[in-house]
Amino acid sequence: MKRAPSVPDRVSRRRLLAAGGALALGPLLAACGDGTDDDGTGDESARSAGEAAGGGGPWSFKDDRGRTVRTDSEPKTLVAFVSTAAALHDYGIECKGVFGPTEPIEGKPNPQAGDLDVSKPTSLGTAWGRFNVEKYAALQPDLLISNMFPAPDLWYVPEESRKKIEALAPSVGISIARTSLLNPLRRTAELAESLGADLSAKKVTAAKARFDRATGTLREAAGASGGLKVLAVAGHADQLYVAVPDSYCDLNYFKDLGVEFVGGEKPDEWGFWEALSWENADKYHADLIMVDNRSTALPPKEPAEKPTWRQLPAVKAGRTTPWSMEERFSYAGFAPVIEQLAAAVKKSKRLDT
Secondary structure, three states, X not given: OOOOOOOOOOOOOOOOOOOOOOOOOOOOOOOOOEEEOOOOOOOHHHHHHHHHHHOOOOEEEEOOOOEEEEEOOOOOOEXXXXXXXXXXXXXXXXXXXXXXXXOOEOOEOOHHHOOOOOOOOEEOOOOOOOXXXXXXXXXXXXXXXXXXXXXXXXXXOOHHHHHHHHHHXXXXXXXXXXXXXXXXXXXXXXXXXXXXXXXXXXXXXXXXXXXXXXXXXXXXXXXXXXXXXXXEEEEOOOEEEEEOHHHEHHHHHHHHOOOEEOOOOOOOOOOOEEEEEHHHOOOOOOOEEEEEOOOOOOOOOOHHHOHHHHOOHHHHOOOEEEEOOOOOOOHHHHHHHHHHHHHHHHHOOOOOO
């Protein structure tokens, strides 16, 4: 897979994390392949949802690459990127295998896993570039699912073993870059419904209602903030990465709700991050700082050891809040995220530069 722009490289700083070698495969399992619509139009995913809910019969879903996956029956053995699996779990759809970070962070459950019990599905690898193809084959998968950051590459599916992985089962990709948060939320719900989820279930509708209330609260808080400036960052050993807000669907949506972001004026080639040396951590004035909460970023105590970080007005004032940069794309997942940001905006105020 090409360099994934949504996470800075902790190892080489030139690419992303570490690349893992592909493992040899035994005989390939029979699986229906991906098809691509010639014109890339239509709403086959919506039609397949109704068919799957009715039970039995062929299954199809058109993903955000414009590819329509068709199988003879509804896929049952699902394998997904951990955040995607966690989102499907919120709709009652369980995955047999996951890949991506699942390890606890400072003794607490990994936030990317949401409410998913990560001890139940088979882990195919937790680090970038580490996807155990033999384990994947042993699961006899019906469908592989991941986000795209950006399309058409599937997040955390290694480029060097992609062909072997794709030969084992069809795949679905949900685009989460350079779009509004509302789009991957909607598309993930559509996928869950096509796989048998009941979107009218009380748990699902309650989560959507909570999300809507949270959205209203954040809009109100942003409107009353008096031009509060917000910065979203990821800390790494020798650099501070400043997010380009329009490239991230959550920040993009928060902007629509009135949150005023700063930073990312000189992004990298992918347009997702601006890398600053820690000596230049004060390039942007911010009244509130959102800090990447994933295991691939520095834990909060480590940036605190950087003098330039400690001297930032927002840090000195205690105005930092976790940034759930890879939250699961379900309403249940994002409702508390938006509530947390709304509370942080309410508590913050304009600081002197």
